[in-house]
Amino acid sequence: MTDFDHQQLDDIIHSRIRLAVMSVLISVEEADFTFLRNKVNATDGNISVHLRKLEDAGYIAVNKVFIDRKPATSYRLSAKGKKAFEVYIERLESFIKKK
DSSP states (O other): OOSOOGGGSOTTTOSHHHHHHHHHHHTSSOEEHHHHHHHHTOOHHHHHHHHHHHHHTTSEEEEEEEETTEEEEEEEEOHHHHHHHHHHHHHHHHHHHOO
C-alpha cells in the first residue's frame, strides 16, 4: 500500500457504531443485545441495523434462544469477523505510522 488510501479500510467496519460493536466483541467471547447496546450507547433500532449489517457480512454470529419464554439474543465474532477486524486495525496502524 502506498500513501494513505482510505479505500483500503473495510466499509462494513468503518462506521462508528459497527467499529464500537466489533471492538467490544473482540474482547469478550459473547455478548447479549442489551450489553452491546449499553456499551455502544445506541438505541435499540440503531444498533439492530448495524448488527444486521455485520451479520449479513458474516462478521458476527447470532444466537437466538428463549429464556423463561422471553427472547434472548447473543452475538460473537465469527472467524471471518476476527480476521476482518485484525486487517482493519493493521491498516489503521500502517496509516498512522506513515510519515
